[in-house]
Each structure stands twice: as structure tokens, then as C-alpha cells.
Amino acid sequence: MAGTVYVLPKERFQELLDRLKADGYQVVGPVLRDGAIVYDDLHSVDQIPRGWVDQQEPGRYQLVHDRSQRWFTFTPGPLSLKRFLFPPSLSLFRVRRNGDGVQLQVTMPEPPRYAFVGVRACDLAAVAVQDRVYIDRQGLFSDGYYAAARRKALFIAVECQSYAATCFCSSMGTGPEVNHTADVVLLELEDRFVAQPRSERGAAVLTPLALEQATDEELQRAKHYVRQAAADMERQVDLTDIRDLLLRNLENPRWDQVATRCIACANCTMVCPTCFCFSFQEVTDLTGNEAERRRVVDSCFNPEFSYAFGVEVRQSVASRYRQWLTHKFATWYDQFGVSGCVGCGRCITWCPAGIDVTEELSAIRASDGSRKEQL
Numbered sequence: 419m420a421g422t423v424y425v426l427p428k429e430r431f432q433e434l435l436d437r438l439k440a441d442g443y444q445v446v447g448p449v450l451r452d453g454a455i456v457y458d459d460l461h462s463v464d465q466i467p468r469g470w471v472d473q474q475e476p477g478r479y480q481l482v483h484d485r486s487q488r489w490f491t492f493t494p495g496p497l498s499l500k501r502f503l504f505p506p507s508l509s510l511f512r513v514r515r516n517g518d519g520v521q522l523q524v525t526m527p528e529p530p531r532y533a534f535v536g537v538r539a540c541d542l543a544a545v546a547v548q549d550r551v552y553i554d555r556q557g558l559f560s561d562g563y564y565a566a567a568r569r570k571a572l573f574i575a576v577e578c579q580s581y582a583a584t585c586f587c588s589s590m591g592t593g594p595e596v597n598h599t600a601d602v603v604l605l606e607l608e609d610r611f612v613a614q615p616r617s618e619r620g621a622a623v624l625t626p627l628a629l630e631q632a633t634d635e636e637l638q639r640a641k642h643y644v645r646q647a648a649a650d651m652e653r654q655v656d657l658t659d660i661r662d663l664l665l666r667n668l669e670n671p672r673w674d675q676v677a678t679r680c681i682a683c684a685n686c687t688m689v690c691p692t693c694f695c696f697s698f699q700e701v702t703d704l705t706g707n708e709a710e711r712r713r714v715v716d717s718c719f720n721p722e723f724s725y726a727f728g729v730e731v732r733q734s735v736a737s738r739y740r741q742w743l744t745h746k747f748a749t750w751y752d753q754f755g756v757s758g759c760v761g762c763g764r765c766i767t768w769c770p771a772g773i774d775v776t777e778e779l780s781a782i783r784a785s786d787g788s789r790k791e792q793l
């Protein structure tokens with residue numbers, strides 16, 4: 419939505435949070451917890467980790483304070499919006515014995531009306547990917563909880579003006595500029611934000627604040643930092659022919675090599691903002707009179723996840739890593755028309771073995787020529 423661009427002075431940011439709460443939103447934003455920056459309930463600007471910078475490398479995450487007055491110098495931590503829109507454990511229904519019959523009670527809760535504040539381009543791109551997974555355009559097979567949470571949610575994004583060493587969103591076309599989903603996009607300057615409404619809902623949030631219009635100089639200056647971050651981002655993935663490249667390399671020895679390091683802990687799938695594997699659990703009470711069905715997050719790295727007809731289909735770690743990577747970068751295109759990766763780099767940072775998805779893809783590409791000659 420093109421239109422007027424506003425200035426939100428930093429000393430008025432709390433007014434924005436208060437406005438959202440007054441409008442009935444549960445405000446979620448970046449906060450410091452347990453040595454990492456995560457999305458959680460955000461009541462006050464004092465919770466925003468101002469001046470904190472994350473240092474991320476394969477298998478490593480550390481926060482340092484850079485004493486700057488900037489508020490959003492950090493990049494996304496381990497949690498994405500997935501845990502709010504698609505909770506890791508969700509009660510669906512309960513069944514009770516009732517004489518000779520059973521009584522069924524739907525227990526799936528109504529999702530809150532979330533306002534996500536300070537979210538980044540890669541996480542919004544991930545929401546756009548998950549929309550394709552969970553919301554059926556014809557309305558037949560949508561996930562009820564996700565669709566309801568998504569319909570009500572408001573997204574106030576901040577464009578990244580810096581990046582972590584593990585980020586590669588620019589090569590995936592998903593950041594650091596926000597191209598998906600946002601209702602308002604904020605760009606940070608020294609003492610203020612430039613605020614761009616991108617939807618009617620976003621404009622309705624900003625209008626009551628009676629903000630002054632931003633100048634073109636302010637907008638261009640803020641945009642310059644974002645474009646600079648995009649240009650400087652070193653980590654890249656070459657997407658040329660990526661689907662066919664992976665599918666013709668299913669027997670590449672690289673899968674066995676990476677499996678000597680991978681411990682199948684499933685961390686990469688837990689932190690990934692687009693991974694969506696889940697399974698169901700039936701939990702009974704001690705008397706056996708009542709049972710609850712829960713939907714719980716699962717991972718293609720768990721051997722049981724591929725259990726079918728009495729056997730775990732993907733028994734080796736190599737086959738599970740191959741399944742994950744080829745789904746993300748190849749068959750996801752067949753299923754959903756887009757890549758399953760948005761280049762957030764979380765799977766690299768939070769892998770205890772420091773396995774780097776960009777390095778694995780490069781290695782497969784590098785060995786592709788010789789394999790084509792052998793075939």
C-alpha cells in the first residue's frame with residue numbers, strides 16, 4: 419500500500435504499544451531472555467533489547483552490548499513466529515466415557531489476537547510460506563488454529579540495517595527489505611522511526627497517533643542502511659537449478675559425510691520458521707475414562723517420523739538429513755511453489771555440530787559435475 423510515510427519519535431513508541439493493547443491485541447516482540455533475544459509478550463519499550471548485538475556463527479550465539487542508541491541492532495534469535503501461529507503443543511479434543519457411549523468435547527482454544535512488533539523480513543517471508551502450507555485457498559483443508567490466528571494477526575515489521583554472519587536472506591530474495599505480509603514497516607534512524615503503513619489495518623493503527631509526515635530525505639537515509647546491509651551480506655546460496663541439482667544428487671556421497679557430524683537432534687527443524695512436521699498424541703487419564711488428543715510438533719530427523727507399515731523408512735541419519743535438505747530446497751517447490759528456506763540462518767547457528775546448510779549445498783553443487791560425468 420503506497421501512501422503517506424510518517425515519523426514515529428522513539429519517545430512515542432510506548433504510545434504505539436499502548437494503542438495496540440487498547441485495540442485488544444496481545445503484543446509480542448523481541449525481549450531478552452536466557453541469554454538470547456526471543457519473541458515474547460511485550461508490554462513496555464524498556465523490554466526491547468536496545469543496543470544489544472548478536473554474534474552468530476555455525477553452532478555459536480552470543481550477545482554483546484554495543485552502547486549505541488539503536489534499538490534494533492540485533493537479528494532474529496532462536497524463536498520465530500511459528501510458535502505463536504502454530505503452537506508446539508495444542509489440545510484438539512477430549513473424549514470421555516459416558517455410560518455405554520462416549521462424549522466428545524472440542525478443546526482447541528481460540529487463538530489470541532496477536533500484534534507482532536519488531537518482526538523481520540525473513541520471519542514475514544516464513545509466514546507467507548506457512549500460509550501456503552496451512553491455508554487452503556479453496557477452504558477445504560486449512561488448519562483451523564493457524565488460519566484463525568493468521569486472520570487476526572497484525573504485523574509491525576522493522577527492516578534490518580545489520581545482519582549476522584549466518585544470515586543469507588538477500589540471496590533468497592526474502593530480506594532485509596520487507597516484501598511480505600507486513601501491516602506497518604518501520605525503519606530506524608537515530609532518534610526516530612520512519613513508519614510506512616502497508617495495509618488498511620496498519621494505517622488504522624497509526625492514524626490515532628497523529629504522527630507527522632516523514633521527509634523523503636529521512637526515508638531515503640533509512641533505506642540506505644537497509645540496502646547497504648543487503649549488499650554487504652556475504653553468505654549466499656546459489657539457487658540456479660537448485661531443485662534439479664538436488665534431485666539428481668540423491669546418491670551423492672556428501673550425505674554420508676554430513677551424517678558423520680549430524681547427531682539427529684532435530685534442533686534445525688525446531689528453530690526453522692517454515693518447518694511444519696507434526697504428529698498426534700493420545701493422552702489418557704489414570705482411570706482410562708478420559709483421553710485427550712494433542713497435536714505436537716515433530717521432526718523429520720526423528721526416526722519414528724517415517725514409521726509406516728511396521729518399519730522406519732528413513733533409518734539412517736544420512737537419509738534423514740537428505741530428506742530435510744531436499745525438501746527445503748527442491749520438493750518444496752513442487753508442493754508449494756516456493757522454496758522452504760527464507761535464509762534466516764537459524765539452522766546454522768543453533769546446530770550443535772555447526773552444520774551449515776549453505777556449505778552443504780555448495781559442496782553438492784561442486785561435486786555435481788563429476789557425478790554427471792559418471793552417470
Ligand code: SF4
Pocket residue numbers: 686689690691692693746758759760761762763764765766775
Ligand atoms: S532452512 Fe535454515 S536458514 Fe532456511 S529458513 Fe529454515 S532455519 Fe532458516
Ligand code: SF4
Pocket residue numbers: 679680681682683684685686687719765768769770771772773
Ligand atoms: S543438522 Fe545439526 S541441528 Fe540438524 S539434526 Fe543434525 S546436528 Fe541437529
